[in-house]
Amino acid sequence: MFPTSSQRKHWMFKNEDELQTLRVQANQNYIESYQDRLGPSAQPTLNAEDEKTLLKYYEHTMMRDLCKKFQPPMPKAVIGTAFNYFKRFYLNNSVMDYHPKEILVTCVYLACKVEEFNVSITQFVSNIKGDQKKAADIIINNELLLMQQLNYHLTVHNPFRPIEGFLVDIKVRSRLANAEKLRSGIDELIEKLYLTDACLLYSPSQIALAAILHSASKNQENLDSYVTQTLLGGDPTRLTDLIEAVRKIRIMSKPSDVFQPNRDLIKALEKKLDACRNEENNPDSQIYKERMNELLEDPDERPSARKFAKARRSMGGDKMTGVSAIDPNLSP
Known part of the structure; x- marks a missing residue:
C-alpha cells in the first residue's frame, strides 16, 4: 500500500523547491570534485539549469524513441516505473558523472524486470539502434549501480x-x-x-x-x-x-x-557535457579501458556483481558507465 511504502517515505517531496535544492547540490558536488581533481585543466561545466534541460530532453526522448516504439508494446506500468527511476537517480547524481543516455536505457530495462514484463536483454537491445552488444554491456554494467542509487526501493506505485x-x-x-x-x-x-x-x-x-x-x-x-x-x-x-x-x-x-526540445541548445549542451564529463565513466577513455582490463584479467570468467561493485568503487564511488553504443536516435 502506498501510505506505508518506501516511495511514500523516501521519494515524495514537499514542493519543487525541495527538488531543485537536491539537484543544485548534486551539480555542485560534481563541480567541486571535478575542479579539485583537474585544477586549471578543468573544462567549463554545466550548471543546474543546463542539467535540467538535458534531463528533460532525455525524458522526452525516452518516451518518444524507446517506450512508444518498443516491441512488443510496453505496458503502462513499465513506462511509469522507468520514469520514476530516472527522476530519482538524478536527484542525487549529476549528468556530468553519469550520462543520461545510459541511465535512461538501464532504468527502462530494470523497470521491465520489476514490472514482470518478460523480455530478454537480447530482445530489449534489439529496440536500440547502434552497437547492440555494447548497449547490452552498458545496461548490465549499470544495473547494480542504478539499484544502489535507488537504495533498492524498486517497487513503484503508479496511478x-x-x-x-x-x-x-x-x-x-x-x-x-x-x-x-x-x-x-x-x-x-x-x-x-x-x-x-x-x-x-x-x-x-x-x-x-x-x-x-x-x-x-x-x-x-x-x-x-x-x-x-x-x-x-x-x-x-x-x-x-x-x-x-x-x-x-x-x-x-x-x-x-511540458518540454519542447530546442535541438540547437541541446547540441551545445551535449558538446559541453562531452568536455566536462567524468572520464572514469567514459568507455572511450584510456583510464576506463585500463580499469576494465584489470577487472577482466581472466577472459573466461564472467564478472560477478561483487566484482563490478568493486570496480565501481575503484573508479571513484560506484562509477562505471558507458554511452557511446546507444542509438543515434537518442542523440540530438
Whole structure:
C-alpha cells in the first residue's frame, strides 16, 4: 500500500523547491570534485539549469524513441516505473558523472524486470539502434549501480490501479453514463505528467483523480458532485486540499510546462557535457579501458556483481558507465 511504502517515505517531496535544492547540490558536488581533481585543466561545466534541460530532453526522448516504439508494446506500468527511476537517480547524481543516455536505457530495462514484463536483454537491445552488444554491456554494467542509487526501493506505485478503481466507482456511484470514454483523456494527461515532477510531489491517487477530472472536463462531463459528496462525503477540509492538489497537477501538464526540445541548445549542451564529463565513466577513455582490463584479467570468467561493485568503487564511488553504443536516435 502506498501510505506505508518506501516511495511514500523516501521519494515524495514537499514542493519543487525541495527538488531543485537536491539537484543544485548534486551539480555542485560534481563541480567541486571535478575542479579539485583537474585544477586549471578543468573544462567549463554545466550548471543546474543546463542539467535540467538535458534531463528533460532525455525524458522526452525516452518516451518518444524507446517506450512508444518498443516491441512488443510496453505496458503502462513499465513506462511509469522507468520514469520514476530516472527522476530519482538524478536527484542525487549529476549528468556530468553519469550520462543520461545510459541511465535512461538501464532504468527502462530494470523497470521491465520489476514490472514482470518478460523480455530478454537480447530482445530489449534489439529496440536500440547502434552497437547492440555494447548497449547490452552498458545496461548490465549499470544495473547494480542504478539499484544502489535507488537504495533498492524498486517497487513503484503508479496511478494506474487508482484510475481503474475510480472508473469502477464512477460507473457504480455516479450519474456518468459512459465512464469508458474518459480513458483517452486520462492517458493523455498521464503521458504529459511523465515529463514533469508530478510523481515526486503527488500521490498516485491524486494523479489518478486529476487525470479523470481532466478527461471529464475535455468530454464536457461534470463529476463535481461525485467528488464532493460521494467520494469525500462533503468534508470541506479534505475537499480544499484535494482541489488544490488536482489544480496544481493539471497546471503542471499545461503546454508551457511540458518540454519542447530546442535541438540547437541541446547540441551545445551535449558538446559541453562531452568536455566536462567524468572520464572514469567514459568507455572511450584510456583510464576506463585500463580499469576494465584489470577487472577482466581472466577472459573466461564472467564478472560477478561483487566484482563490478568493486570496480565501481575503484573508479571513484560506484562509477562505471558507458554511452557511446546507444542509438543515434537518442542523440540530438
